[in-house]
Amino acid sequence: MTLLEEYLQIRKYSEQICEPLQTEDYVVQPVVDVSPPKWHLGHTTWFFETFILKPFSANYQVYNDDYNFVFNSYYETVGNRVIRTDRGNLSRPSVNEIYQYRAYVDEAMTIFLNTPLKDEVTELLVLGFNHEQQHQELLLTDIKYILGNNPLFPVYTKDKKEILASENESGLIDISAGIYEIGYEGTGFSFDNELNKHKVYLHDFAISKTLVSNAEFLEFIKAGGYENFNYWHSEGWDWVKSNGITSPMYWHLIDEEWFNYTLDGLLPIDPNAPVSHVSYYEAYAYASWSGMRLPTEFEWEVAAKSFNWGERWEWTESAYLPYPGFSKAPGAIGEYNGKFMVNQKVLRGASIATPQNHSRITYRNFFHPHLRWQYTGIRLVK
Amino acid sequence: MTLLEEYLQIRKYSEQICEPLQTEDYVVQPVVDVSPPKWHLGHTTWFFETFILKPFSANYQVYNDDYNFVFNSYYETVGNRVIRTDRGNLSRPSVNEIYQYRAYVDEAMTIFLNTPLKDEVTELLVLGFNHEQQHQELLLTDIKYILGNNPLFPVYTKDKKEILASENESGLIDISAGIYEIGYEGTGFSFDNELNKHKVYLHDFAISKTLVSNAEFLEFIKAGGYENFNYWHSEGWDWVKSNGITSPMYWHLIDEEWFNYTLDGLLPIDPNAPVSHVSYYEAYAYASWSGMRLPTEFEWEVAAKSFNWGERWEWTESAYLPYPGFSKAPGAIGEYNGKFMVNQKVLRGASIATPQNHSRITYRNFFHPHLRWQYTGIRLVK
Amino acid sequence: MTLLEEYLQIRKYSEQICEPLQTEDYVVQPVVDVSPPKWHLGHTTWFFETFILKPFSANYQVYNDDYNFVFNSYYETVGNRVIRTDRGNLSRPSVNEIYQYRAYVDEAMTIFLNTPLKDEVTELLVLGFNHEQQHQELLLTDIKYILGNNPLFPVYTKDKKEILASENESGLIDISAGIYEIGYEGTGFSFDNELNKHKVYLHDFAISKTLVSNAEFLEFIKAGGYENFNYWHSEGWDWVKSNGITSPMYWHLIDEEWFNYTLDGLLPIDPNAPVSHVSYYEAYAYASWSGMRLPTEFEWEVAAKSFNWGERWEWTESAYLPYPGFSKAPGAIGEYNGKFMVNQKVLRGASIATPQNHSRITYRNFFHPHLRWQYTGIRLVK
Amino acid sequence: MTLLEEYLQIRKYSEQICEPLQTEDYVVQPVVDVSPPKWHLGHTTWFFETFILKPFSANYQVYNDDYNFVFNSYYETVGNRVIRTDRGNLSRPSVNEIYQYRAYVDEAMTIFLNTPLKDEVTELLVLGFNHEQQHQELLLTDIKYILGNNPLFPVYTKDKKEILASENESGLIDISAGIYEIGYEGTGFSFDNELNKHKVYLHDFAISKTLVSNAEFLEFIKAGGYENFNYWHSEGWDWVKSNGITSPMYWHLIDEEWFNYTLDGLLPIDPNAPVSHVSYYEAYAYASWSGMRLPTEFEWEVAAKSFNWGERWEWTESAYLPYPGFSKAPGAIGEYNGKFMVNQKVLRGASIATPQNHSRITYRNFFHPHLRWQYTGIRLVK
Known part of the structure; x- marks a missing residue:
């Protein structure tokens, strides 16, 4: 596949994700962490325009100067005019205008990618x-959040399944103590936070082959797990109390039966499916209650060769920190990862929301410990 | 005009106001006081469905049971499911669905209004x-707010003018002390807060024939009015400082020249137009600086026979309080006005946003003193 | 009594109020509206130093330059140093130092008041x-708040009774419609907000001779008054819900019996005593429930000649607004009252906390509608 | 030294720290992280009463039942009475009463410690x-905070020096890659979070022998370090902007010269002293600007044998997490450390506020990254 083909395929997939939406669904931002779909479509386009076309494509005409502060989101000042640009407050540019913007940039990129590229540009392109x-x-x-917090519980699509494969194997995998190598090494793409490959000493541990299921998590609920502070971090307990948390996100108890909102609408809980949409605090509390613990990201990376993963992002006990020898790239690209390396937890694996070819065993995702709108799950360690 | 004709004309006008909008404009709620246009369209429809069709129209089938908590906004609970229904977070029902809802209710109302109506129903209808x-x-x-706080400053329409008539007459009108009658009396419609007609003693006063103009308000800005706490209430000064207020809403200083956002887009300030989009705090501070004061709502009502009004809502010095003998209607309708009678200021007159036939000299509007998204203006008294 | 004798008597009374305190009680500020007793002692001293001694007493040496920003509370900047000076965070100056400051200023005032005074000074002195x-x-x-919110419920003193006199007379007083004169006129002292004497038209009304009692208020509680939003303003209802209000301030339900904290410690509710420590919201809700209403401040002033008052400040329905012809004094003294004339409610009467000779029938006190730490009560009108 | 002698010595030292205070200084709580000195004196006493005397000393009479919820701080409910017990709002128990409480418990402990002790008790005693x-x-x-945020800048004592020793040696110490042992092992006391001793693989690094000095930190300020977001974490930058941070805590720029508040009063900055009272965010930003980085807690523990430490707590890059095999003790004591192991950063070393015999090379302190009222400092690594 050429870079142009890859470009067009990726760009098309973003639009395919939005196909089931109505125009109104593109616009809203129900909480600060969730961006309007139209913003994602515009922002990813702005990225190629700003970091590739403007600096490297001669004679490129910027589509609309004002889009810089709409889709960049770092700039809130226009000349002397200061305007609040919270993403969910902006009805314009309209969805149609953003699709036109995408088409305009895609056309310019198509022409540009048919010219010889410098290495530096290829690198930025792959980052894009x-x-x-x-x-x-x-x-x-974000789409799931927008639809799943609507009291009408609209269906996204009947075609996107949240459970991909049944997990047959249960039991634990034993890993022996010793020095292991962690991090990315190779010629393919990786983010800067996966570098460099380095040694880590691990102690003996045994890790579960499967994720915690909805049925298992229901046991925790029934055992009063959300009412007993002994299982929780002090901060986690505050979060439970001040938000009135009594179950994973999207769960609803209706006439004594548990339902959850899925891309397929409001459905009864599937007991065999992996529990999902839990915060790190809940993952930790569940582990405490069960007498086990969460893996570190290093334990996970070493053991993951031996089990199936990829349906749920898995919370680890590790804080998101730089690897030995980590250094930021110069310039705006350097802001990419390093500046978030405080007060966040590492997730490993991937989820059903992850695009094909976008996961690998060294990939480090990270979120604040209270967030739950990703497809987050729990794997235990002894 | 029959009640049915009046009904259809009013219903149509709501939709005409929305004609210049794109679908996305119907959805957003940039601040809590501004509702999404689609919510207004749904809520006013729900009002007729809930208070007329359901109780009085035999065999009426409710359009959608879930709409009750979407458009009522008082109910946030569905069975055991509790969902946040902030208006600006709801992409569904879609704009199309709401127009279908309106059509459905309008059809049912058309049939119903062709039957003989009880007095009680007529009264509720006129309230509707x-x-x-x-x-x-x-x-x-709200539409002006949504568009005017977008950094692209989209035009609503070239046809809706914010200035209706030039005001030729200047000078003051003298009113003599004495007992005057205040409040509504008659057979037409009035809100409960305009009742009953009652006596008030007024002292001598002189009231301006015209509203304060943009040019006059600019003098206040240039004289440092926003930097001198002596002109302000203590609370007003806190509001200025904590919000960084330096001009009326929608004003922008660009390259040393003042512009303001209008329904017609971003335009230079018109010096002769009445100043608009000021809070009560600003109206009071301007009056203090000018050596005059704001009228009470009683002074305004007595004097208003003698000057033109209707372009800008006019802030008064009066707090919003019940008239002697005020009593709430029983039931849900009784919640209409009385429960807001604390910590708000009375506005008198009407504005260019007021529908025809919806203003009268006894009409009492009311808002919290810091709000400015209405077409609020300033008239002075000595 | 000479001005000097009056000065010394008033100054001494402030210190007498503090006699039962321990040093620690002088220091704390449990909520923003309550100031530490030592701050009151210092601030009132600073007033005489700043407005009398510094401008008018030749050769007066300021006690301590830094006290200006400690006791003024408007200044938070010292040179280039910016320090947070929330009153309850300041352990220094110590209580002893403040008593020394008082003695120093009192000595200087004693010398000064033995010299002939200009009228302007006499006026400031009486204001002081x-x-x-x-x-x-x-x-x-404030002392009651500090002790009453301490879980040990310490006694202030056995000598200060919260109920002064039993109220024998019950029933209503009828007042006829007509023009009445309101406001202060005379040669004695009044605040600027009581001026000028002016005419007001009142409609017929009947006002209760007595205040609502604890027993009567308990009926409201038992009838579910705190759970039924129909009795409340919309804002009042929000206040009840977000603060979990279920009774007047200082009330505690212990083993099914109601107690309240008094200056005399935690005691069973006295059913005959006037209910106290209610917010305006509660006063309004009680009146709604009872089928009556609160008086306006004008009704109160006209009727008060005919009933006993002075134990509880009485909430009125009136917003705190300027009287006709109100004007601010020039300079800092002018800030005294006018700048608070928005979003507050008028209280009339006086309370057991009011010093002798500090009440009159035209006196206008004012507080935000949610506050309850004053001895506030309820009188009803029909 | 017997356990009794050790007990008495430690108890006495708490009171010695308070000797320079005035009564008022014991009471205030200017920010949530700072407790009133009288609370510390009571809480530590309550610890011995609750965990030793009550369960193990026959016939012990609790001093005052109400003290449980005053000094425990977890309980805010008394019977049916709910009272806000923010520590800084409580004027009672008075300072005298707390010293009497201490004397009462010390007397009971003296008798008890003269009896034979079970191992379990000895363990709890040493924890106490x-x-x-x-x-x-x-x-x-906390005392420094209380005095240092008072605009009068009172002196604590002339005898307590914030700089203990000059640091002569500069330069870096090189440590070679390899497996190192981390954590406490031995028969003395350690906290549960220092256990167990375990292996960690470290890469080559070089660590500074000295802490960053005030003079060096001033260079960072002068170079615009607080104005350039490139040096900061995203969260750190938000903290700088929303709090207006421009220097370490207690620093004041007066007439172009930098002063800082010390226990000895407001003094010019000592350029050779180690910089102190910086947040983790500032430590990280300084390191970024200097082209170096902060050590991990493991690097620190390995290298600390080779340099002097003990004047300033040193921020590390490590998040506060459990060591391999960490487990909580059962019961209330088990809450001690584990429940804080999220969103905090590890500090290593000790400070001039650390009591003698209370530091060791495996000691792990931890604070949220924005806090600066401890004597925190910066050591760099390459």
Whole structure:
């Protein structure tokens, strides 16, 4: 596949994710962490325009100067005019205008990618691919949030299943103590936070082959797990109390039966499916209650060769920190990952929202410990 | 005009206000006081469905049971499911669905209004007319807010002018001390807060024939009015400081020249137009600076026979309080006005957003003193 | 009594109020509206130093330059140093130092008041007397708050009774419609907000001779008054819900019996005593429930000649607004009252915390509608 | 030294720290992280009463039942009475009463410690010693906060120096890659979070022998370090902007010269002293600007044998997480450390506020990254 083909395929996939939407669904931002779908479509386009076309494509005409502060989101000042640009407050540019913007940039990119590229440009281009794929993941989970918090519980599509494969094998995998190598090494793409490959000493541990299921998590609820502070971090307990949390996100108890909102609408809980949409606090509390613990991201990376993963992002006990020898790239691209390395937890694996070819065993995702709108799950360790 | 004709005319006007909008404009709620246009369209329809069709029209089939908590906004609970239904977070029902809902209710109302009506129903019907007209006023000012706080400053329409008539006469009108009658009396419609007609003693005063103009307000800005706490209430000064207020809403200083956003787009300030989009705090501070004061609502009502009004809502010094003998209607309708009678200021007159036939000299509007998204203006008294 | 004798008597009374305190009680500020007793003692002293001694007493040496920003509370900047000076965060100056400051200023005042005084000074002096008396009222209610919100419920003193006299007469007083004169006129002291004497038209009304009692208020509680939003303003209802209000301030339900904290410690509710420590919202809700209403401040002033008052400040329906012809004094003294004339409610009467000679029938006190730490009560009107 | 002698010595030291205070200084709580000195004195006493005397000393009479919820701080409910017990709002129990409480418990402990002790009790006793020593550290830094945020800048004492020793040696120490042992092992006391001793793989690094000095930190300020977001975490930058941070805590720029508040009063910055009272965010930004980085807690523990430490707590890059095999003790004591293991950063070393015999090379302190009232410093690594 040429870079142009890859570009067009990735760009098309973002639009495919939005196909089931009505225009109104593109616009809203129900909480600060969830962006309007039209913003994702515009922002990923702005990325290629700003970092590739403007600096490297001679004679490129910027589509609309004002889009810089709409889709950049760092700039809130226009000349002397200061305007609040919270993403969910902006009805314009309209969805149609954003699709026109995408078409305009895609056309310019098509011409540009048919010319010889400098290495530096190729590198930025591949970063742009991965950037758009990251937003595809958010796009789907943001759409789920927008529809799943609507009291009409609209169906996204009957075709997107939240459970991909049944997990047959149960039991634990034993890993022996010793020095292991962690991090990315190779010629393919990786984010800067996966570098460099380095040694880590691990102690003996045994890790579960399967994720915690809805049925297992229901046991925790029934055992009063949400009412007993002993299982929780002090901060987690505050979060439970001040938000009135009594179950994973999207769960609703209706006439004594548990339902959950899925892309397929409001459905009874599937007991065999992996539990999902739990915060790190809940994952930790569940582990405490069960007498086990969460893996570190290093344990996960070493063991993951031996079990299936990829349906749920898995919370780890590890804080999101730089690897030995980590250094930021110079310039705006350097802001990519390093500046978030405080007060967040690492997730490993991938989820059903992850685009194909966008996961690998060294991939490090990260979120604040209270967030739950991603397809987050729980794997235990002893 | 029959009640049916009046009904259809009013219902049509709500939709005419929305004609210049794109679908996305119907959805957003940039601040809590501004509702999405689609919510206004649904809520006014729900009012007729809930208070007329359901109780009085035999065999009426409710359009959609779930709409009760979407458009009522008082109910946030569905069975055991609790969902946040902030208006601006709801992409569904879609704009199309709401127009279908309107058509369905309008058809049922058309049939119903061709049957003989009890007095009680006629009364509720007329309340429903006035209720929808109140929302028409909000609809236009909410649309202005939605577009005017977008950094692209989209034009609403070239046809809706914010200045209706030039005001030729200047000078003061003298009114003599004495007992005057205040409040509504007659056979037409009025809100409960305009009742009953009652006596008030007024002292001598002189009231300006014209509203304060943009040019006059600019003098206040240039004289440092926003930097001198002596002109302000203590609370007003806190509001200025904590919100960084330096001019009326929608004003922008660009390259040393003042512009303001209008329904017609971003335009230079018209010096002769009445100043608009000021809070009560600003109106009071301007009056203090000028050595005059704001009228009470009683002074305004007595004097208003002698000057032109109707372009800008006019802030008064009066707090919004019940008239002697005020009593709430029983039932849900009784919630209409009385429960807001604390911590709000009375506005008198009407504005260019007010529908025809929806203003009268006894009409009492009311808002919290910091709000400015209505077409509020300033008239002075000595 | 000479002005000097009056000065010394008033100054001494502030210190007498503090006699039962321990040093620690002088220091804390449990909520923003309650000031530490030592701050009151310092601030009232600073008033005489700043407005009398510094401008008018030749050769007066300021006690401590830094006290200006400690006791003024408007200044938070010292040179380039910016320090947070929330009153309850300041352990220094110590209580002893403040008593020394008082003694120093009192000595200088004694010398100064033995010299002939200009009229302008006499006027400021009398304002200073009334200013310190206002703070005496706050001093006692702030002390009650500090002790009454301590889980040990310490006794202030056995000697200060919260109920002064039994009220024998019940029933209503009828007042006929007509023009009445309102406001202060005379040669004694009054605040600027009581001026000028002016005409008001009142309609027929009947006002209760007595205040609502604890027993009567308990009926409201038992009837579910705190659970039924129909009795409340919309804002009042929000206040009830978000603060979990279920009774007047200082009330505690212990083993099914109601107690309240008094200056005399935690005691069973006295059913015959007037209910106290209610917000305006509660006063309004009680009146709604009872089928009556609160008086306006004008009705109160006209009727008060005919009933006993002075134990509880009485909430009125009137917003705190300027009288006709009100004008601010020039300079800092002009800030005294006018700048608070928005979003507050008028209280009339006086309370057991009011110093002798500091009440009159035209006196206008004012507080935000949610506040309850004053001895506020309820009188009803039909 | 017997356990009794050790007990008495530690108990006495808490009171010695408070000797320079005035009564008022014991009472205030200017920010949530700072407790009133009298609370520390009571809480540490309550610890011995609750965990030793009540369960193990026959016939012990509790001093005052109400003290449980005053000094425990977890209980805010008394019977049916719910009272806000924010520590800084409580004027009672008075300072004298708390000293009497201490004397009462010390007397009971003296009798009890002269009896034979079970191992379980000895363990709790030693935990109580270390608990009180931890509070001694907080006591001194809380006192500094209380006095240092008072605009009068009172002196604590001339005898307590914030700089203990000049640091002569500069330069870097090189450590080679390899497996190292981390954590406590031995028969003395350690906290549960220091256990167990375990292996960690470290890469080559070089660590500075000295802490960053005030002079060096001033260079960062002068170079615009607080204005350039490139040096900061995203969260750190938000913290800088929303709090208006422009220097370490206690620094004041007066007439172009930098001063800082010390226990000895407001003094010019000592350029050779180690910079102190910086947040983790500032430590990280300084390191970024300097082209170096902060050590991990493991690097620190390995290298600390080779340099002097103990004057300033040193921020590390490590998040506060459990060591391999960490497990909570059963019961209330088990809450001690584990429940804080999220969103905090590890500090290593000790500070001038640390009591003698209360530091060791495996000690792990931890705070949220924005806090700066401890004597925190910066050591760099390459």
